[in-house]
Amino acid sequence: xxxxxxxxxxxxxxxxxxxxxxxxxxxxxxxxxxxxxxxxxxxxxxxxxxxxxxxxxxxxxxxxxxxxxxxxxxxxxxxxxxxxxxxxxxxxxxxxxxxxxxxxxxxxxxxxxxxxxxxxxxxxxxxxxxxxxxxxxxxxxxxxxxxxxxxxxxxxxxxxxxxxxxxxxxxxxxxxxxxxxxxxxxxxxxxxxxxxxxxxxxxxxxxxxxxxxxxxxxxxxxxxxxxxxxxxxxxxxxxxxxxxxxxxxxxxxxxxxxxxxxxxxxxxxxxxxxxxxxxxxxxxxxxxxxxxxxxxxxxxxxxxxxxxxxxxxxxxxxx
Amino acid sequence: xxxxxxxxxxxxxxxxxxxxxxxxxxxxxxxxxxxxxxxxxxxxxxxxxxxxxxxxxxxxxxxxxxxxxxxxxxxxxxxxxxxxxxxxxxxxxxxxxxxxxxxxxxxxxxxxxxxxxxxxxxxxxxxxxxxxxxxxxxxxxxxxxxxxxxxxxxxxxxxxxxxxxxxxxxxxxxxxxxxxxxxxxxxxxxxxxxxxxxxxxxxxxxxxxxxxxxxxxxxxxxxxxxxxxxxxxxxxxxxxxxxxxxxxxxxxxxxxxxxxxxxxxxxxxxxxxxxxxxxxxxxxxxxxxxxxxxxxxxxxxxxxxxxxxxxxxxxxxxxxxxxxxxxxxxxxxxxxxxxxxxxxxxxxxxxxxxxxxxxxxxxxxxxxxxxxxxxxxxxxxxxxxxxxxxxxxxxxxxxxxxxxxxxxxxxxxxxxxxxxxxxxxxxxxxxxxxxxxxxxxxxxxxxxxxxxxxxxxxxxxxxxxxxxxxxxxxxxxxxxxxxxxxxxxxxxxxxxxxxxxxxxxxx
Numbered sequence: 001x002x003x004x005x006x007x008x009x010x011x012x013x014x015x016x017x018x019x020x021x022x023x024x025x026x027x028x029x030x031x032x033x034x035x036x037x038x039x040x041x042x043x044x045x046x047x048x049x050x051x052x053x054x055x056x057x058x059x060x061x062x063x064x065x066x067x068x069x070x071x072x073x074x075x076x077x078x079x080x081x082x083x084x085x086x087x088x089x090x091x092x093x094x095x096x097x098x099x100x101x102x103x104x105x106x107x108x109x110x111x112x113x114x115x116x117x118x119x120x121x122x123x124x125x126x127x128x129x130x131x132x133x134x135x136x137x138x139x140x141x142x143x144x145x146x147x148x149x150x151x152x153x154x155x156x157x158x159x160x161x162x163x164x165x166x167x168x169x170x171x172x173x174x175x176x177x178x179x180x181x182x183x184x185x186x187x188x189x190x191x192x193x194x195x196x197x198x199x200x201x202x203x204x205x206x207x208x209x210x211x212x213x214x215x216x217x218x219x220x221x222x223x224x225x226x227x228x229x230x231x232x233x234x235x236x237x238x239x240x241x242x243x244x245x246x247x248x249x250x251x252x253x254x255x256x257x258x259x260x261x262x263x264x265x266x267x268x269x270x271x272x273x274x275x276x277x278x279x280x281x282x283x284x285x286x287x288x289x290x291x292x293x294x295x296x297x298x299x300x301x302x303x304x305x306x307x308x309x310x311x312x313x314x315x316x317x318x319x
Numbered sequence: 320x321x322x323x324x325x326x327x328x329x330x331x332x333x334x335x336x337x338x339x340x341x342x343x344x345x346x347x348x349x350x351x352x353x354x355x356x357x358x359x360x361x362x363x364x365x366x367x368x369x370x371x372x373x374x375x376x377x378x379x380x381x382x383x384x385x386x387x388x389x390x391x392x393x394x395x396x397x398x399x400x401x402x403x404x405x406x407x408x409x410x411x412x413x414x415x416x417x418x419x420x421x422x423x424x425x426x427x428x429x430x431x432x433x434x435x436x437x438x439x440x441x442x443x444x445x446x447x448x449x450x451x452x453x454x455x456x457x458x459x460x461x462x463x464x465x466x467x468x469x470x471x472x473x474x475x476x477x478x479x480x481x482x483x484x485x486x487x488x489x490x491x492x493x494x495x496x497x498x499x500x501x502x503x504x505x506x507x508x509x510x511x512x513x514x515x516x517x518x519x520x521x522x523x524x525x526x527x528x529x530x531x532x533x534x535x536x537x538x539x540x541x542x543x544x545x546x547x548x549x550x551x552x553x554x555x556x557x558x559x560x561x562x563x564x565x566x567x568x569x570x571x572x573x574x575x576x577x578x579x580x581x582x583x584x585x586x587x588x589x590x591x592x593x594x595x596x597x598x599x600x601x602x603x604x605x606x607x608x609x610x611x612x613x614x615x616x617x618x619x620x621x622x623x624x625x626x627x628x629x630x631x632x633x634x635x636x637x638x639x640x641x642x643x644x645x646x647x648x649x650x651x652x653x654x655x656x657x658x659x660x661x662x663x664x665x666x667x668x669x670x671x672x673x674x675x676x677x678x679x680x681x682x683x684x685x686x687x688x689x690x691x692x693x694x695x696x697x698x699x700x701x702x703x704x705x706x707x708x709x710x711x712x713x714x715x716x717x718x719x720x721x722x723x724x725x726x727x728x729x730x731x732x733x734x735x736x737x738x739x740x741x742x743x744x745x746x747x748x749x750x751x752x753x754x755x756x757x758x759x760x761x762x763x764x765x766x767x768x769x770x771x772x773x774x775x776x777x778x779x780x781x782x783x784x785x786x787x788x789x790x791x792x793x794x795x796x797x798x799x800x801x802x803x804x805x806x807x808x809x810x811x812x813x814x815x816x817x818x819x820x821x822x823x824x825x826x
Contacts, residue, residue, distance in 0.1 A: 030365055031652075033655060062523075063519065063730060064523060071519060101518075147776065180508075180776050181773075183644075187644045190461055190642055191465075194464055197777070208663065209666055213667045
């Protein structure tokens, strides 16, 4: 029986501490989350396409919403050309809010995004609010009449989606907006269907089941164009509010690597993003096309961070 | 009978020699993971996810393997609770209260069998409940808003006195320490970090596994070193394991009550297995006539929480499958697994992917029977793992504890924190302060505070909102009764049963 224990312990060891050879992707969260998904899918497709010579090793380094991985990359692996790190809107949001222990966004190089999860605003099926305009007007009339539920903490991306939308709609007193942060999008839905919150904000992919079952009614999707499979859900833009909030899926690499190595990663990511395998992964997982690479992406990140900082100051999260 | 034909379909998919083999392996690995302190169901399942990917398992095989591990760990947690006084995982914490005293009185075998059967009863009934009621129970979650959850957690804290049998004040102090620790980390309602001192590792708060392993396992090691093993919990003798039919009959009621309470706690997202086993224990104690026996090795104090936590494990699958809302840490990991396998749990899962749901239910039933066989007739196998000489076992336990904690986040900070908790646990045991309420404070404190704050946001700070629904009022009444009743009932109840129970203490 002791052999079994040994085998179990050995299995545990190998699953967490395989020596880093060749290419490595750091997922700043535990197995199963969005960043882990990004690492595993991008890594698998890179290997399948022959972009990298070996299997891409996925390392899970959870903590502080990506902050632990970020500070380790900045401090200890600044010139490692073989590592890339999964990132999303949550990464830049937290960087903008100085939630990574003083780390700044220019301490790494942003490679690109190859897909995005469009933001949505939904209400319960029997809600009196039929359109985004209805909802915005109701908030303008009485901010306390509408509470939003979302899957992130206050100041997190789900909260920001609401605030940015209202900001664009010309509602400036955003501190008055009621928001409760619960554990994930599905939990936020139960609070909305149960009538405790009047609207819910989240990523489209996490709530497709509830939309299809008719428990909730999506009143706006926060993407450039209507999303495939949800053609009857209007965008916020169509309803006159110029807001796009995509939870993008991308990667960054250490700052200290050479320009050639950086370019190598940009090209590799581009190859993945344009591959048929990735298109398949996107449709299966409710992601919409959203690709920006290289220099353009670095500009995108800088703009995004400036925007988040402005809103965060408005709600008092940043001084 | 639509259910039966669905179930038959599930079994036809789930029963193949290969999946049965996976179920047996999963149950075995799960039981060991559960029994080893530091490795609980959540990180056990999380560790196996990459392995199931690299084995290239299809969706159903992967589900069979991982749910077997999940249920196996729920069974296994009790083994080290009873034999070592170290809970193998957090829901098994309540089992230490009576399980270890039983083992010390030479009834380790009985305690293991009773708790094994209780686990089976809890898990089996809960799986059937899942099968029949899942679509209806999903609606229950819609009735629970922040105010109702807050009342539910208040109920748990008001009955806390039930576990500090010797000194209520010390139990209350321990719970306050736990609540204080729960405050560390990112505050969800303002988005600001609290008590983190700029340390990134503290931003997610203190993981209760770190606290459990530190307070129980590491503290045990310190005690062992200090006393050279004389007063240590390690080294309980285990005689022949016979099935104590009489004891099983006596505890049937406790098992069924525990199952009911545990299942309901499991179904409510945000309550979970630990709350299930805790409430099952305190409820059992409050209905029992001989309260003084609890905490001293009452078999019912073993049966109720074990049935409760296993039933909660089954119940927690209800909101996970029908709403996509995980009711516990482990179901959160299972949810992530389902998503990576391209199965999106939600209101349409039962209609759209019946083959997945029903083969999962079939797998759960199979795993349960395998586990009953493994954990009752074959329990000695696992006991052997834990019954090696203390000077080998303790370094082993320490090592596994460190590996398990390291596997949580892959950072050494948690290991240092675990040692810190070990020191705290050592001091608390010296001062005879119970450590169980600390864990409960950490486990429940966060959720309780979050729900209170959410309620206040929703109601613009109007506290009457907390009493605004029938469910909330009912829970408040239960909480108040749970707090006050023992004070008045004690004088009524204490006298008569004492003479009857006295002789039992000795043997």
